[in-house]
Amino acid sequence: MSDSASTADGHVLEVGLLLDQARSYLDFGERLRQCAARLGENATDSTDWGELLQQHFAQFRAALDPSITDATVPSADGDPQLARLWAATFATWQQTLSALGAAVPLLEGVTTRAGWPHYLQVQDEYLGLLQAAAREALDILQQRLEQRQAAGETVSGLRDLYNLWVACNEETYGRMLRGEHYARLVGHLLNALLTCCPRPGDVS
Amino acid sequence: MIGLSAEQIAAELQAFRERLEYGAQTLAGLGEVETGVSPRDPIYQQDKLVLYRYRPRVAAPHPVPLLIVYALVNRPYMMDLQEDRSLIRGLLDAGLDVYLIDWGYPDAGDRDLSLTDYVHRYIGDCVDALRARCSVAAINMLGVCQGGALSLCFAAHFPDRIRNLVTMVTPVDFHTPDNVLSHLIRHVDVDRLVDTLGNVPGALLNFTFLSLSPFRLAGQKYVDLIDILDDTAALKNFLRMEKWIFDSPDQAGAAFRQFAKEFFQRNGLIKGEVMLGERRVDLAAVTMPVLNVYASQDHLVPPAASKALAGCCGSRDYTELSFRGGHIGLYVSARAQREVPPAIAGWLLTR
Numbered sequence: 001m002s003d004s005a006s007t008a009d010g011h012v013l014e015v016g017l018l019l020d021q022a023r024s025y026l027d028f029g030e031r032l033r034q035c036a037a038r039l040g041e042n043a044t045d046s047t048d049w050g051e052l053l054q055q056h057f058a059q060f061r062a063a064l065d066p067s068i069t070d071a072t073v074p075s076a077d078g079d080p081q082l083a084r085l086w087a088a089t090f091a092t093w094q095q096t097l098s099a100l101g102a103a104v105p106l107l108e109g110v111t112t113r114a115g116w117p118h119y120l121q122v123q124d125e126y127l128g129l130l131q132a133a134a135r136e137a138l139d140i141l142q143q144r145l146e147q148r149q150a151a152g153e154t155v156s157g158l159r160d161l162y163n164l165w166v167a168c169n170e171e172t173y174g175r176m177l178r179g180e181h182y183a184r185l186v187g188h189l190l191n192a193l194l195t196c197c198p199r200p201g202d203v204s
Numbered sequence: 205m206i207g208l209s210a211e212q213i214a215a216e217l218q219a220f221r222e223r224l225e226y227g228a229q230t231l232a233g234l235g236e237v238e239t240g241v242s243p244r245d246p247i248y249q250q251d252k253l254v255l256y257r258y259r260p261r262v263a264a265p266h267p268v269p270l271l272i273v274y275a276l277v278n279r280p281y282m283m284d285l286q287e288d289r290s291l292i293r294g295l296l297d298a299g300l301d302v303y304l305i306d307w308g309y310p311d312a313g314d315r316d317l318s319l320t321d322y323v324h325r326y327i328g329d330c331v332d333a334l335r336a337r338c339s340v341a342a343i344n345m346l347g348v349c350q351g352g353a354l355s356l357c358f359a360a361h362f363p364d365r366i367r368n369l370v371t372m373v374t375p376v377d378f379h380t381p382d383n384v385l386s387h388l389i390r391h392v393d394v395d396r397l398v399d400t401l402g403n404v405p406g407a408l409l410n411f412t413f414l415s416l417s418p419f420r421l422a423g424q425k426y427v428d429l430i431d432i433l434d435d436t437a438a439l440k441n442f443l444r445m446e447k448w449i450f451d452s453p454d455q456a457g458a459a460f461r462q463f464a465k466e467f468f469q470r471n472g473l474i475k476g477e478v479m480l481g482e483r484r485v486d487l488a489a490v491t492m493p494v495l496n497v498y499a500s501q502d503h504l505v506p507p508a509a510s511k512a513l514a515g516c517c518g519s520r521d522y523t524e525l526s527f528r529g530g531h532i533g534l535y536v537s538a539r540a541q542r543e544v545p546p547a548i549a550g551w552l553l554t555r
Contacts, residue, residue: 021422021426021427022426024423029216033217158208166420187392190397
């Protein structure tokens with residue numbers, strides 16, 4: 001006897017996750033390739049590489065800011081495809097919402113509930129915290145790259161850069177996660193959302 | 205800028221795309237991903253619970269049955285994931301007679317199941333079924349993670365029915381500074397959560413676990429998968445783990461409410477304040493021999509949370525086993541297969 005039949009999903013979910021992340025990774029790489037091409041065209045013997053690096057990270061930060069909440073919404077300064085990579089943390093909360101939505105008719109009339117504005121307020125605060133951690137991760141990534149450059153080391157490839165980016169994000173996110181402010185905020189976020197959900201016996 | 209040329213990046217992206225296309229074909233042809241490989245037979249059933257006996261792998265297994273009590277979150281086939289990653293197989297090979305409680309998948313009809321139901325009724329009835337079946341006064345019990353905490357509760361209330369107790373990655377002190385799960389649940393209004401949802405969706409807990417390390421667990425892991433897309437065996441191993449990760453049963457509302465509030469938020473287990481039925485759980489009443497197995501790099505149940513048992517259980521024969529690895533590695537790593545089952549069996553067979 002085995003548990004092979006105990007879930008109906010098979011590995012459909014995993015393939016979806018793989019493709020989603022692969023798309024994000026490819027977007028990330030394509031964006032970098034375009035930047036590298038532009039830098040290559042403009043570079044001369046007197047190019048200030050430190051300045052170019054600064055410019056590059058300025059573009060990253062611009063990509064992060066406007067679209068972390070919804071990577072599908074284009075903006076003037078941001079790059080929604082790139083932002084999708086930074087938005088992993090918010091995606092986790094969105095998946096949590098989906099999990100709750102499967103249990104209660106969450107999306108039916110939830111935005112008309114009295115507690116909804118408060119929920120949005122807490123969510124904004126939560127997103128602000130995530131963005132701060134992501135920005136800090138970019139700062140650390142830039143520092144690490146500069147340290148490598150100073151040591152005469154280069155990034156061996158796109159994957160190397162991606163892995164470094166992941167490590168930096170885990171570092172800053174992990175620090176945030178363990179802080180009292182985050183614990184209080186994520187608790188309030190869930191509580192605020194639940195306040196908007198109908199409970200069994202509620203008269204709508 | 206960072207030592208990468210546009211051509212180099214383009215070549216890497218092209219190689220990635222090609223592997224992805226190839227991998228899609230491999231994935232499509234993989235078929236069913238099977239888990240739970242050791243043959244077993246149901247010997248007792250109650251509600252959604254099934255008590256299994258794993259078929260012994262020695263001619264004369266040890267006469268005292270070993271009952272595995274797994275956590276209510278996630279599925280117990282992690283203990284028997286595949287032939288070369290099965291703690292259960294290792295225990296069978298060591299000569300033990302192994303039984304396991306499969307809790308099943310609670311549904312809306314189970315929302316009122318309490319921890320008292322789980323510990324006194326379900327575990328209690330399984331223990332009694334084994335005592336009768338094997339003609340022994342007391343059995344050996346192995347509690348895993350949350351199942352270890354439930355096992356401790358049972359052992360405290362019915363010490364005469366447990367001959368030896370093994371706890372694996374079991375939280376006892378829920379308020380150690382490095383306990384992230386406890387940290388995150390501290391401000392959650394558990395009553396409102398359960399009152400609203402009834403049962404707590406397994407997916408909610410699952411995403412909570414993923415949120416502990418989202419860039420690695422929800423991103424990098426899948427990008428890295430590209431490296432094994434042409435390796436069918438490695439891919440199946442990966443998918444078995446994925447299946448287990450996302451195979452999260454809903455949690456019976458009443459039991460979740462009590463566990464979240466009394467264990468996580470109030471740290472009641474170590475304080476002796478947990479109530480089951482009308483009885484307080486006092487770990488000083490756990491007087492049988494205890495083997496406490498913990499993982500030194502466990503990010504879900506920190507070692508300190510497990511090792512706290514030493515200071516509060518009543519056993520005079522208390523042993524700790526530290527495994528160098530993480531919470532999941534304790535079940536599935538190659539080293540775990542070599543080290544853990546022989547150590548548990550060796551400890552049990554001398555008592």
